[in-house]
Amino acid sequence: MAENINNSIKVWRAARDMTQEELARRVGVTRQTIIAIEKNRYAPSLELAFRIARVFGESVENVFRYEEGGEAR
Amino acid sequence: MRRAKILVTSFLCAIVAVGATSGKMYLALAGIVIGALFMALVRRRSGEVHTDERVEALGGRAARATFVIMSVFLGLLSLAFIFIGRNTGDGGLEALGTVFSYIVCLNCAVYSITFKYFDREHGGEY
Amino acid sequence: MTRQKARLKNLGFCVAGIGFLMLLFMFFATASWIGYEVKEVCEEAMLKYEGDAVEALIGLLEDDAADYRARNSAVWALGQLGDARALPAVKKHFKGYEKGARCDRGEELCQYELYKAVKLLEGGPNISAFVWR
Structure with missing residues (x-):
């Protein structure tokens, strides 16, 4: 789902x-x-x-990375 | 908290069971209503998260799957009922099959209307 | 404000559409059920009396020895079928109906039932019949 x-x-x-x-x-989500x-079974x-990144005090790019060349090209 | 929940639930279950077995329907109904109210109250008080975006996304997919499965199942069932009813001359079965096929049509129509509603609600038209 | 209005309009269309569909479904379901009941009554009558469905139902209606419940349902079915051949037979038993009058279907030919049947046989509108006829 979130390849x-x-x-x-x-x-x-x-x-x-x-x-x-x-x-x-x-x-504010379930465990x-x-x-x-x-x-990596679910793409938020x-x-x-943004909320997750904010909890860590980081920018979104530091927590999530988009990598080209998975299933969807 | 968990223990209290179990205690209350089993107590209410006992009330419902006693009410149902002794034929006092109002007692059983009251038990069910109180149970539902209690659960709603506990959920609100505890502040736990029970639904989030993932649950909602899964719910959407499950609902769609349910829609497809039920439509196909009821459609085939209605066809079979109409066919068998015609062949054996059983008017009741044929009428039941006809009503089932109407239900399938209704299902599809309601689906498309609600889809259109959400499409507009989350669309860029306004 | 205009967005709010548009959203309300959208919701209104959705609810109205679904409500209309539900009513339509109930109408169609009831109509096919009426068709089934009529067919049942006809088949039962055709086992005992000669002729096609209308003739058999008239036979049942005219049979004084038959159960009043069966005769009342024959009247109802004749009205639903709407075949003008049944009009004289139904009219013969119709003595007049006052609004609100009650009848015991097991003891007599129900005048209200006859009244409805006469109206339908004389060409009154029967919208549900279009579905099953």
Whole structure:
């Protein structure tokens, strides 16, 4: 589903010492959604991506990367 | 919190079961209504997130799949009913098949209307 | 404000459209059910009486030995079929109907039923019949 979008949420979470539960609560989604995004099974909406990046105090590009050449070309 | 929930749920279940077995329908109904109210209250109070964009997206896909499956299933069933009813002279079965086929048509029409509604609601027309 | 208005209009069209479709569905479902009932009554009458459906139903209506419930449904079915051949037979039993008068379908020929049948047989509108006829 999200073949072209990679993210480093796991890394940023570890750096901020944050659990999935806590991140989910702070951005207002369920924990399942955070798991799905971390595993690249679900591409979040632009709004959610911005919210996640803001929790880490980073820009969206630092958390999410768009990589050309996946399934959709 | 979880334990309290289970306790209340089992208590209400017991009330509903007693009401249903003793034939006191109002008791069972009251139990169900109170249970629904309690659940709504708990959900609002706990502030937990139960739906988000992913759940909504999945819900949309599930709804679409349900629509397709039910339409095809009911359509085939109605065809079979009409066919069998005609062959065996069973008017009731044929009428049932006809009503089923109307339901399929209604389903498709309602789908297209709601689709058009959301298309406009999230479109750039206004 | 205009956007709000347009959204309300959109919602109104959606609700009205779905409501209309629901009513249409109920009409069609009821109509096909009426057709089925008429067919049932006809088939039952044709087992006992001679002729085509209308003749058999008239036979049932004229049979004093038959159950009043069956005769009342024969009147109803004749009205639904709308075949003018049945008009004399139905009119013969029709004594007049006052609004609000009640009848016991198991004990007598219901005058209200006869009244409706006469109206339909004389060419009154029967919109549901278009669906199943």
